[in-house]
Amino acid sequence: MFRNCECPDSILKVIEFGFDQAMLLYPRSSCSKDPSLSYPAALALASREYHYIADPKTWTEAQTYCREKYTDLATIRDKEEMQSLNELSFFSGGAWIGLFNKLQNWPSKFTADKDKNSCLYFWIHGGIWTPCPCNLTVAFVCHDVNQYAPYGFNLTLDKKNWTEAQRECQQKHTRLATLRNQEEKDYLKSIIPSGHYGVHMDPYGDGWTWSDDSTPFFVNWLDPAQKHLNSSNRCVASLQTPGSQGRWETQSCTERLPFFCLTTTSTPKPQAPPDVTQVNVVNRSEIHLKLQWTKVNNNRSYNYTLRDSSGQESSITGSDAFNKVTHTVSSLSPGTKYSFILFTVFEGVRSTGFNFSEVTVPPYVTQVNVVTRSETRLVLEWTKVNNNNNYEYILRDSNGAETSITGSEAETTVTHTISSLSIGTEYSLTLFTLFEEVRSTGFNFSAVTVPVKRTQIVRVELQVNSSLNLKTPEVQEVLLHQIKVKLQENGLPADVKLSWIEQTDGQIFHKKKDEKRKKEEEKNKDEF
Numbered sequence: 195m196f197r198n199c200e201c202p203d204s205i206l207k208v209i210e211f212g213f214d215q216a217m218l219l220y221p222r223s224s225c226s227k228d229p230s231l232s233y234p235a236a237l238a239l240a241s242r243e244y245h246y247i248a249d250p251k252t253w254t255e256a257q258t259y260c261r262e263k264y265t266d267l268a269t270i271r272d273k274e275e276m277q278s279l280n281e282l283s284f285f286s287g288g289a290w291i292g293l294f295n296k297l298q299n300w301p302s303k304f305t306a307d308k309d310k311n312s313c314l315y316f317w318i319h320g321g322i323w324t325p326c327p328c329n330l331t332v333a334f335v336c337h338d339v340n341q342y343a344p345y346g347f348n349l350t351l352d353k354k355n356w357t358e359a360q361r362e363c364q365q366k367h368t369r370l371a372t373l374r375n376q377e378e379k380d381y382l383k384s385i386i387p388s389g390h391y392g393v394h395m396d397p398y399g400d401g402w403t404w405s406d407d408s409t410p411f412f413v414n415w416l417d418p419a420q421k422h423l424n425s426s427n428r429c430v431a432s433l434q435t436p437g438s439q440g441r442w443e444t445q446s447c448t449e450r451l452p453f454f455c456l457t458t459t460s461t462p463k464p465q466a467p468p469d470v471t472q473v474n475v476v477n478r479s480e481i482h483l484k485l486q487w488t489k490v491n492n493n494r495s496y497n498y499t500l501r502d503s504s505g506q507e508s509s510i511t512g513s514d515a516f517n518k519v520t521h522t523v524s525s526l527s528p529g530t531k532y533s534f535i536l537f538t539v540f541e542g543v544r545s546t547g548f549n550f551s552e553v554t555v556p557p558y559v560t561q562v563n564v565v566t567r568s569e570t571r572l573v574l575e576w577t578k579v580n581n582n583n584n585y586e587y588i589l590r591d592s593n594g595a596e597t598s599i600t601g602s603e604a605e606t607t608v609t610h611t612i613s614s615l616s617i618g619t620e621y622s623l624t625l626f627t628l629f630e631e632v633r634s635t636g637f638n639f640s641a642v643t644v645p646v647k648r649t650q651i652v653r654v655e656l657q658v659n660s661s662l663n664l665k666t667p668e669v670q671e672v673l674l675h676q677i678k679v680k681l682q683e684n685g686l687p688a689d690v691k692l693s694w695i696e697q698t699d700g701q702i703f704h705k706k707k708d709e710k711r712k713k714e715e716e717k718n719k720d721e722f
Contacts, residue, residue: 241458241459242275242456242457242458243456243457243458243459244268244278244279244282244454244455244456244457245264245282245454245455245456245457246282246289246452246453246454247259247260247452247453247454247455248452249452250450250451250452251290251450251451251453252447252448252449252450253267253290253294253429253445253447253448253449253451253453254447256290256451256453256455257292257405259453259455260292260405260453260455260456263455264455264456264457265406265455265456265457265458266292266405266406266455266456266458267290267291267292267404267405267453267454267455267456268291268292268453268454268455268456269291269292269404269405269406269408269456270291270412270414271412272412273412276412276414276440279291279432279440279454280434280439280440282454286434286435286436287433287434287435287451287452288431288432288433288434288443288445288451289431289432289434289451289452289453289454290429290430290431290432290445290451290452290453290454291430291431291432291442291453291454292404292405292406292456293402293403293404293405293410293429293430293442294402294403294405294428294429294430294447295402295403295428295429326356326392328355328356328357329355329356330355330356331353331354331355332353332354332392332393332394333349333350333351333352333353333386333392333393333394334350334354334359334362334363334370334393334394335347335348335349335350335370335371335382335393335394336348336350336362336363336366336369336370336371337363337369337370337371337372337409346371347371347378347381347382347385348371349385349386349393350362351387354394355394356394359394360394370394402430413442414432414440414441414442415441415442415443416433416438416441416442416443417443427444427445427446428444428446428447429444429445429446429447429449430442430443430444430445431443431445431449431451432454464540464541464542464543465543466540466543466544466545466546467490467493467496467538467539467540467543467544467545468490468491468538468545469490469536469537469538469545469546469547469548470487470488470490470498470536470538470545470548471548472487472488473485473486473487473534473536473548473550473552474486474487475552476520478552478553478554478555478632479554479555480526480528480529480554480555480556480557481524481525481526481527481528481554482522482523482524482525482526482554483522483523483526483532483552483554484520484521484522484523485500485520485521485522485523485552486518486519486520486521487518487519487536488517488518488519489512489517489518489519490538490545492517493512493540494512494513494514494515495513495540496512496538496539496540497509497510497511497512497513497538497539497540498510498511498512498519498521498536498537498538498539499536499537499539499544500521500523500534500535500536500537501534501535501536501537501547502523502532502533502534503532503533503534508521508523509539526554527554528554528555528556528557529553529554529555529556529557529579529580529582529585529627529629529634530553530554531551531552531553531630532551532552532553532554533549533550533551534549534550534551534552535547535548535549536548536550553629553630553632554632555632555633555634555635556579556582556585556627556628556629556632556633556634557579557580557627557634558579558625558626558627558634558635558636558637559576559577559579559587559625559627559634559637560637561576561577562574562575562576562623562625562637562639562641563575563576564641565609567641567642567643567644568643568644569615569617569618569643569644569645569646570613570614570615570616570617570643571611571612571613571614571615571643572611572612572615572621572641572643573609573610573611573612574589574609574610574611574612574641575607575608575609575610576607576608576625577606577607577608578601578605578606578607578608579627579634581606582629583601583603584629585627585628585629586598586599586600586601586627586628586629587599587600587601587608587610587625587626587627587628588625588626588628588633589610589612589623589624589625589626590623590624590625590626590636591612591621591622591623592621592622592623597610598628615643616643617643617644617645617646618642618643618644618645618646619642619643620640620641620642621640621641621642621643622638622639622640623638623639623640623641624636624637624638624639625637625639651695654677655706656673656703664702664703665701665702665703670694670702674692674693674694677692678690678692
């Protein structure tokens with residue numbers, strides 16, 4: 195289109211291809227058919243701008259010129275870009291584009307049409323391309339443009355013939371791989387296991403690369419057979435002749451032809467937003483953490499991405515009206531420390547990332563036993579929670595006083611003694627599990643000290659038959675039982691223990707002295 199010379203001083207017109215818009219500017223001199231035209235026409239397509247340079251040069255000279263004046267020799271990625279390049283053509287003949295071949299060590303006598311039943315494979319130990327029957331079954335290497343492994347190589351040790359290997363690569367990856375330089379050869383050798391000496395590769399069309407070192411996924415050959423490398427034709431020209439539609443053919447790189455340059459202008463990425471500087475836990479339990487942070491610069495356009503230690507990420511919007519962002523991390527394990535990275539995100543660009551760690555609430559003790567007690571102390575014991583030696587414990591009494599307790603790593607139980615207690619007193623206690631300064635729900639229990647032993651001496655007068663021998667244990671026991679029954683009738687507790695007390699002379703019972711004799715003994719005592 196626009197190939198007539200009925201143009202005014204300048205023509206400005208918009209050309210549409212697909213969803214892209216391009217502006218085609220024809221200077222007055224562009225109407226000339228003069229092949230020595232020195233004014234480049236330019237086509238701006240998004241961030242890629244093509245330039246036609248009419249001054250003939252060798253392929254290498256053209257590459258140097260484009261790199262000095264623009265970005266590089268033209269790279270063509272698809273049909274739309276091929277069409278836009280054709281719109282710049284005001285000549286008849288070929289013009290260099292950036293495609294050339296870098297393959298080395300091709301068999302000197304091998305050509306595409308010499309043997310229709312010949313394929314190539316790479317002999318690892320010889321380091322060269324070797325002709326072989328296409329039905330030879332060996333391992334093969336695919337190239338995957340989306341793979342982040344070195345060079346995008348994907349080695350398959352299942353042996354297939356060349357056609358089967360090519361088909362599988364096209365189905366699962368991109369195509370059979372090729373080797374373009376010594377580094378790729380060395381890498382391939384390093385991943386081939388011992389005993390595998392050859393792998394199918396695809397030298398046909400795959401030795402070709404663009405001047406900017408990108409891989410040609412789009413091709414536009416005039417004759418598909420020309421993509422097979424010829425030792426003298428390693429560079430490619432786009433033909434601008436009737437019916438050619440810019441299709442490609444190989445040329446000797448020393449031919450002098452006009453050429454197409456490319457200018458690429460990359461839209462600068464948005465500047466990385468600032469990091470969050472603090473993340474707080476506003477609520478935590480054994481299985482969740484509720485996090486909160488202040489919006490960076492209070493900017494509602496910023497979103498956030500939270501990455502845990504396993505690499506899993508959660509996207510969090512910050513577009514609401516509040517200046518705080520709240521996010522809950524669920525399905526966690528009790529008493530566990532988790533590491534996180536919080537990124538601020540703006541237009542797909544992330545901040546450096548704010549690193550922080552938080553812990554969930556540890557489980558609580560479910561039972562405390564008193565293994566020893568006395569009037570003034572209690573010895574407590576409990577089983578370690580989950581047998582975890584990283585957990586500590588805090589014991590709080592009813593007055594709020596707290597004691598930190600660390601168990602022995604060698605034991606599965608924890609023992610703690612409370613001393614200086616009151617006799618016969620009940621104490622209310624709370625036991626907390628502690629992990630990274632975070633407490634569990636408290637376990638409440640009570641324990642009592644041993645009460646005091648009370649002894650009361652009672653003097654009893656008995657009237658008994660003079661024939662009864664009070665020194666006999668059997669008689670003493672009967673008398674004691676009768677006394678106990680009598681006292682219980684008057685309110686003595688049933689669990690009270692009674693016993694006789696022996697006097698200094700070893701006797702329990704003594705006869706009561708009459709009053710006259712007693713007075714005489716007391717008088718004699720005073721006189722003495």
